[in-house]
Amino acid sequence: MADLIAQLDEGNPRALPRLLSLVERRDPAGMAALAALYPRTGKAAVVGITGAPGAGKSTLVNALAHAARAAEMRVAILAIDPSSPVSGGAVLGDRIRMMDLHADPGVFIRSVASKGRTGGLAPAAAAMVHCLDAAGYPLILLETVGAGQDSIDIDVLARTVIVVQAPGFGDGVQAIKAGILEIGDILVVNKADLPGARELARTLRGSLDHPEPGEWEVPVLLTDAASGEGVPAVLDAVLQHGRWLAQSGEIAQRLRVAASAEVLDGVRNELQRRLNAATAGSLDQVISDVAARRTPPEDAVNAILASLPGLGGAASDQRGG
């Protein structure tokens, strides 16, 4: 574990991939290395990019990485796939488009499957962001693959959230409906050359609340990520948002929210793991019995709690007559 950290500090290119693999499967040596590295973290601009499928998220991430390299910033990209319980296959296909970036030693690309047992992002995603941060990448781009409810959890991992839209999605109504605009620190209308792009930007601007003095004013930016047009302005907005977070003191709040979510999710995941182990195979039957009115809900709750190792019986004998 000390070896791994020494290799990371020496810039050995194999150290970070190895650390991430160990952390992803919660290997004790990896978790110990992460614990030792954790005090170094909290400095990177962690940017979540989310939005509707087809809006061009991957292309924008790619273009943002190019813009960062043009500004001589090192950049790490973490592709998070909330639909898959294992990493690899599906996500790697997308990443082939990023092969031009693979050749650049200043760019690090990795994917992670993040289907949490209890919903939300799996602990692996948060832990891997800490590793990239500790490895000294000043800019970490998080891309969710797929859309829906899972995307919304990205606001817990990221310090800055970019929501990408493109014309042809019902003029923004779908985006409003999906509830993802609220989490955006920066809104991007991609495919700016398509008809309706300017109207979509207007609709999005109209849906934003006016900021109070000192609050962040969410910019709505037009890009053509495929050609790179407008992308440097998005990178500028990211860096400006980072400065606003620091100056306003909002960064402390975001780090606290992230820490709280990570710790409490970790506790819940572990309790759920023990609960699943204790009720394996029997939960479906218990629920069916309650639904069919054969077992009262309270009895089912007590039976499940009684089956948890070490918690047995604590709540099961409270009923009087």
Add this chain to the structure above:
Amino acid sequence: MADLIAQLDEGNPRALPRLLSLVERRDPAGMAALAALYPRTGKAAVVGITGAPGAGKSTLVNALAHAARAAEMRVAILAIDPSSPVSGGAVLGDRIRMMDLHADPGVFIRSVASKGRTGGLAPAAAAMVHCLDAAGYPLILLETVGAGQDSIDIDVLARTVIVVQAPGFGDGVQAIKAGILEIGDILVVNKADLPGARELARTLRGSLDHPEPGEWEVPVLLTDAASGEGVPAVLDAVLQHGRWLAQSGEIAQRLRVAASAEVLDGVRNELQRRLNAATAGSLDQVISDVAARRTPPEDAVNAILASLPGLGGAASDQRGG
């Protein structure tokens, strides 16, 4: 407890209020009575009424109760206040408008505070619905006081959900944005005499997916709840939805979802209660230490788990070196 059930069966008017009070505070005698009564439940039409503040939910609930009485149906009303940790005061003010119903022995009115410890509806709300169901009310109207995220949980308690809107809320965009249309089995545009009501109904109809054959087709109904106009058609739609639930077999799925939510919420509430008791006063500091990078997240998770009585240490010694 056998006394209480006997009194309920004899139609003693003091039995149901007493049972509800016992169940609300999870008194062992009340929980035992509920367990004995539980096999009788699952038959009532449990109808959740939700929507934006000011749309006229309370007035519609009142008018629906009158329409039910005109059709000689007994009706119970449960007002759920998700913002308050204790019942009584605030909700009772609203109920004064229902004093005309109070005089009718075929109408039962009760409020419940339902702020759950871990979000979602408190176990008391589900338990009280079971009591009203067991007491033989064929129609149970659940009204949420206030709006927002909490309202969405009503779809777990209710077999039929009515979403109420009124003109003057941005032509339905706010409703779409709030994400509550998706849970509506029946959409009601109240204050039908106001300008924009018909346009709002059109917008809502336009936002609905077309049903597949055999699926429920969500009706959009116009009412003036204050005068009662259009309200009998809403009651008809409720009864029709109940028949569709039974004929399509969808009722089994809804009862299963409700049972699963009630049981798993009960387990989570109890685990959270034990977690809170174990970390009382220390959790804020633990989170602050993680946010400030003084404690790694994994160490915080293990410290919290170790503090749970009976679970101590199980996960805290897994880290290697």
